[in-house]
Amino acid sequence: MKDAVRIQQQDFSQDEEIDALRASSKRMGGIATFIGCARDFSEGREVTQISFDAYGSMAVAEMNRLRDEAITKFGLLDARIVHRVGVVGAGDQIVFIAAGAEHRAPALQACHWLIDELKQRVPIWKKEITPQGDAWVTSHP
């Protein structure tokens, strides 16, 4: 089975990730998921691709820490986080988060918390590739 927390170049399957999450417990009554995708338009410019760079070892360690914190903070039964690196085409998937709990409220809250914290704490950087040139994204709305 694939690790619950991963950084990888290749695309991911949300069905496989959810199956893996569900396999961890039959007490799971609610699963919340988030998928971040590459927009084809940003700040007035067409975006054809997004390139991601990461401090891999620290990013995976921080994502594992986030997962552990979310499980404790929200009483989750399990959680999974997958982030792609390398070049991603417009419209493609970038990041997947799933949180499973006995009830829907903690699953939804944890999923929201995880993506917000990931953006603040995980050392990954994105560069938008546009017909007018490339630009690193320095903010994270």
Add this chain to the structure above:
Amino acid sequence: MIKVLFFGPVAERVGKSEASVEFSAGMRLQDLRAQLQASYPEAFEIVCFAAVNGEHVLDMSLPLAEGNEVVFMSRFSGG
């Protein structure tokens, strides 16, 4: 030696993703930063965070040791 890594926009401004800096006795994180900042001022305009051996460091007076891996990072933009 101290191994220094750069990623994303900082690496682009430095012009490389890795550098080696001679370790000297009593060297602190702030000394390493000052040394590199003098060489790459444009890159350090956007540096917000530092990590030593994969751990965030807020105290820039942290003493360094031979063989440390240090990373100076800009604001993250993953997700």
